[in-house]
Amino acid sequence: MAKVLLYSVTQDPAFPGREPVDPADPHDGKFMQGAQMLFEQSAAVDPFGAHTLVNDPDEADLIVFAELGAEGLFSEWVRHHPWVRKYREKTFIFDVGDFTLPFLPGLYASLRKGYHSSGRTRTGYYLRLDENPHVEFRPHPSEYKHLACFVGSLINHPVRAQLKRIASERLIVEDTSDFAQRMLYMSPEEKERDFWPRYADTMAASAFALCPRGRGPGSIRLFEAMRMGRCPVIISDEWVYPHRVDWSSCSITVSEADVPKLAEILERNLHRAKELGLAARSEWEKYYSPAVRFHWLVEDCLAIRQERQLPEAIAGLLTWRHLINKFNLRWYAMSKKQIYKAHRRLVL
Template sequence: MAKVLLLSAAPNVRVADPTYNSPLKRLQACVPRDRFGVHGVVDDPLAADVILFVEYRPAGRYLHDVRSHRYVLRHREKCFTFCSEDAPIPFLPGVYPSIEARWHDPRRTASGHYLRRLGVDPVPFDPLAEEARPYLFSFVGRLATAPVRGRLRALDGPASPILATDAEEAAVEAGTLPRGPYWERFADVVRRSAFVLCPRGYGPGSMRLFEAMAMGRAPVILSDAWVAPEGPEWERFALRVPERRAADLPAILAAASPHAVEMGRLARAAWEAWFSPEVSFHRLVEACLALRSRRVLPERLARLPAALQVLRPTHTWPYLREVLIRHGVSDLLHRRP
């Protein structure tokens, strides 16, 4: 049994989007529902075996507040993070649902699922209902966040709806559009689909994958850099299609359609076993313990190669921007190289 301290280093930011600062709350809500009952929570960092920082946007993309936290400075070897930022730099060991494959080190990083909407979806999904599935496949989401998403627009048709929601999702997050109708439309389209497309966005991970699994629909993963979380037998219920073959999806999925219902059933079973509220706390703690068991170097040394990613062009300016904001040097933010 591991004693776990759950916390966030992020400020308690109040914003219109209720998912903005919610992963810690979602995971805390999973603790009393934990079906395993192996691990427990504590409030004392000295008594904790694992100190798990559960973070999303308010902590910053580069986890400055976590890295400078007194618990990390004093107890670095037992500190881990859950961070669902897109394409993150793993400054701490932990679970990163959108870690890029080329930067994934199984001694320090694990892939995983998203917590932001876990167990709080406003539309009750019934994965066992046997509705008619007139759509071979569908996608509801933003199309501007990755090239592969933009290419899906050409596949839109009566049996394959591709619904762009870029403006709608932005309005929902800003609080100017009710969340309920958006989710009702999303759930209705997914229920009527044999397959649900799960393309990468800004990062290689996608919440659509886990939403499709929760609804008992076969997911189609279009993300070359995605790292599959350990545990589920993904090949039994999910199709992984290279991004360059997005145009071939109608033929690929038509050939697989006789197996879609069974794949959806297996997808729901895998979600219940690995990603549901009843198992999330246990699975995340086990992932941290597995990373600790694989540790070869002390974390104070093992973290250094990951930190060098700051020098990558995609990270250098965003990283400096966060540093400037933290130090109140806002007048330089408009001067981009």
Template sequence: MKIFLTSASSDKVYQHERLRELWMLSSQKHSLCQQAEEADLVLLSDISGPNWFEDLRKNENIIDPSKCFVVADGDIPMPLLHGIYTSNNKRLKFQSRFRTGAYNLFPKEVHNPFVAQCTGKSYSSPKFFFYSFVGQDSSPLRLQLFQRKSSRNDVLVANSTSYFNAHSRKEDHLPQQQKYCEIMTASKFALCPKGTSGASIRLFEVMKMGVAPVIISDDWILPRGPKWDEFAVIVKEKDLDQLDEILEQREKDYVDMGKKAHEAYQTFFADEVYFDYVIDQILDIQQHQKIPERLFWSLRNMIVRYWMQQRQWRFFKKKFYDSQSASILY
């Protein structure tokens, strides 16, 4: 298929360039073209920042919405156009328009550089922790996790809010990032509770490392492809108090689960296969979408107004919009 890659941002093109890198690493069974008109599929990335609603809604490359798809990893997806949303969740209506992706478009500076050194080896490493979690208190669920007391003495749960933020990219974070990987490597299970969004980059990190993940995120929709029940433990948020008992039932399987987690990562989410994975998911959307995308695209201004009025967007509006930029919606 012929693919046209473009940015939906007027001032940011990192993810657009990253998609091109992923294509170069791929099988290249799909080719890239220079014009949207000649493409079978148009992929729009860089869906973030204060003006992305306007930039996307007025993007000149969206001539035929049925072949135009967003690839986005933002915490709160805005469903203006069908596509691959890392934070895809059950609250989004018309789910046939969406598929869930991973964090391969994240800036390299945000990724933990030590994860690659542990790739595929962690399931066979000596284990000192039954399970572990080191992360920020970015959701009520995580606060509950930090306050919870385990009956076991081989559990590590630590709040890193006061000393670590991956997005700040400080050089002194390197020792902390290395320590994080050492803890994950020494754990039979790695907790992946929802944070700002239902998705969590640590899920893909621990899969890459070969550690059995524990997914605690009721609303998040798992990416298609992997046989999640073979290597991941999915815990309902309401069952957090029974976490120890739930994981003890799978404790004897942690080595096999870690190995299968790594295999699933290599099959579906490794950089070398991710571009083809995205295209496969997009083709699946085209095959199963029930309502023509042209209808949703014609209602894009109404969709923006509706979502901006919802409670989950109040913080977003306050952070990114002043009265002048918000006026473009009306």
């Protein structure tokens, strides 16, 4: 049994990103604390009962920073938190960012193969306070309206742009690039009236849900498809598959180079769509549903610690070598610029 302290840097009174709460904010200004809040809710109904929450960092076996973006593109605010410096060997992060380098051990939704190490990282998933309420399990229709669907921005990666070229009446591709940014800041009420129901209805009417990579190799659609009971079609050569899920039984993988053959591949597997979709839902219930999230988060962090080969004080330093990549260096510099512009502080 592990004693776990769940935290978010946005909860710290000294965090410079704290802002006054908008009276119209349905989440009381706590959107960035959403991952921490959702894991705490999960711990309260955890069916396993193997791990408990504590508030004292000295007492905790694990300290997990559950973050949804306020930590900086490269976990700057977490890395400089006094608990990380004092309790480095028992500190972990849950990070949903697209570009984050694994400066800290933990779970990363968009974990790249080049950054994976069993003694430091696991692939996580995506959490939001404003999850689409219409993305819930629906029985498979006797006849699918669409072979497959993708509703999302096509400008985030070239593999998405390829989808537009193969779109058809059977393979639905809807580009939301024009209002993608605005959609991020829509209230749940606005999304409820328009985007959310249409998004879910389109997926429910499809045999397969296309899950291409975006700016990062991960895709939130993959987990939404599993939740709805539709087979996810994973198109991401760089993504590290979470290790517990039996992906061969509940998904189809298509290499990025084979996107032009996508319709042909899915037609060949159409007879398996229901079987794969129901298996996807089963795997989601076992590992990603609200009640079990906390348990498996802790289990992953414990597994990382058990497989650790180097002290974290050393292993963390080795991550800096990835900044030799000009792409990473550019995003790292951009992150410094964003933080300085917003808070007039330089955080390295």
